[in-house]
Amino acid sequence: MAELPLPTFGLISELTMPEIVGHYRKVEKALHDLGSTIPRPFLTLQTFCFTGLPFIRLTDQGLVDIRQRRFVPLQVK
Secondary structure: OOOOOOOEOOOEOOOOHHHHHHHHHHHHHHHHHOOOOOOOHHHHHHHHOOOOOOOEEEEOOEEEEOOOOEEOOOOOO
């Protein structure tokens, strides 16, 4: 449906900033077309893995409740 190429470590694009913005908007629209109700889905994902977030963190092994030191089950509704 849409993509934003980030060939360098999945973080860095070789595109110009206007091209990145265009791709980003298309991906975000595709997510909303698929049913996402999150206003800014990528910002939400970036926040979950942010090390300054003290209570919940998205890791390579899943979503973790830092306080209780346990994985949080993910459910699709």
